[in-house]
Amino acid sequence: MRLVISREALIKPLQLVAGVVERRQTLPVLSNILLVAEGDQLSLTGTDLEVELIGRVQLEEPADAGSVTVPARKLMDICKSLADDARIELELSGQKMMIKSGRSRFSLSTLxxxxxxxxxxxxxxxELELPQSSLRRLIEQTGFSMAQQDVRYYLNGMLLEVKDGELRSVATDGHRLATSVSAVQTDAGSQQQIIVPRKGILELARLLQGGDESVKLVIGANHIRANVGDFTFTSKLVDGKFPDYQRVIPRNGDKELLGDRQELRQVFSRIAILSNEKYRGVRLTLNDGVLQVMANNPEQEEAEETVSVDYQGGHLEIGFNVNYLLDVLSILNSDVVRFTLLDSNSSALIQGYDEPEALYVVMPMRM
Incomplete structure (x- = not known):
């Protein structure tokens, strides 16, 4: 196996594919990426047995065909360290991969x-196809609510639901829920619900560009595959039942608050400085036209700020984890944000004023 490639052509697919490879592995070969040269194409594959990513690169001149696996991190670090316009020669010699570029010589172990x-x-x-920008937006709008290492393993991922010509993403960690929806072309009456693991969602998001190029999703009984440009992404699915998200979304809120998103975000950020570092609680006190935000901590330090809002619902006091509120305000694009509330024990429904497709539910905290 022998091939010549420019650093510029190799570095992007190498970084994406190596990103799938975990640092600590049970099997030595899982720390490696698979290189396959055939004709004028080089393919790179990385996997952790749950997520697999294959990238393909066109070579300027035909390669001597062959396949081998080499350490992912070391190959990436070598390529990163070379000059931007470097040309790299890879040649398999016995058990070693010889890498030459300019005056540099490296020999890597292989499996x-x-x-x-x-x-x-x-x-x-x-199967379904949609613009990359739409899928990326669905993931961005909801991904931050996925659980991490929760014992309820089905929460450590994202629900993708196809129904009535829409693709919906839903994520929840038990304290908050995020959902967004995008129109897709599907057969009438087709329905599908799958849970994609957290790592699969994060790797897929890295692949997606913001443009109008389409991404093709192929869903199997226990895997999802996405074809994005020169990359093929495959992830196993989480085998479990996702909670009924429709039951979580509050429908009976009778108090509505409209506020400037950036102003509220800055107020919450300031008040959060003196909130309890573990529980991150802030108390919101609402009276007509005014929102008062307060926090204190075990050192008996306090922060308080009032802000003018559009609210006519009478007196209400309610506590929240300020991080959950900030996450939502950071991801929305609307200038105005709408909070729909019922009482101090009921979840808040948060939406961007011009973003009806995305809904956020945050459970209250006892303060």
Whole structure:
């Protein structure tokens, strides 16, 4: 196996593929990426047995065909350290991968390609295509609410639901919920619900560009595949039942607050400085036209600020984890944000004024 490639052509696919590879591995071969040269194409594959990413690069001149696995991090660090306009020669010599560029010479250990595992396929059951920007927006608007290492393993991921010509993303960690929706073209009456693991969602988001190019999603019984440009992404699905998110969304709120998103975000950020570092609680006190935000901590330090808002619902006191509020205000684009509330024990429904497709639910805190 021998090939010549420019650093510029290799670095992007290498970084994306190496991102899938975990630093600490049970199997030595999982720390490696699989290189396959054939004709004028080089393919790179990385996996952690749950998520797999294959990137393809066109070569300027045909390669001597072959396949081998090399350490992902070391190959990436070598490529990063070379000059931007460098040309890189890769040649397999016995058990070593020889890398030459200018006056630099490196020899990397290898493992045989046949030891490299691939994520096994399941029969395809469903396909859909949508713009990359739409899928990326769905992930951005909801991804921050995914749980991390929760014992309820089905929360450590994102629900993707296809129904009535819409693709909906839902994420929750049990304290808050985020959901967004985008129109897609599907067969009438087709329905699908899958849970994609957290790592799969994060890696897919890195792949997606903001443009109008489309991404094709293929859903199987226990995997999802996305074809994005020169990359093929595959992730296993989480086998579990996602909570009924429709029951979580409050429908009976009778108090509505409208406020300037950036102003509220700055107020919450300031008050958060003196909130309890562990619980991050802030108390919101609402009276007609005025919102008072307060926080204190075990050192008996206090912060308080009032802000003018559009609110005519009478007196209400309610506590929240300020981080959850800031996450929502950071992800919205609207200038005006709407809070719909019922009482101090009921969840708040938060929306951007011009973003009806995204809904956020935050549970209250006892203060």
């Amino acid at each position: 045989p390609a046949h030891e490299f595992p691939n994520v096994e396929d399941s029969p395809e059951t469903f």
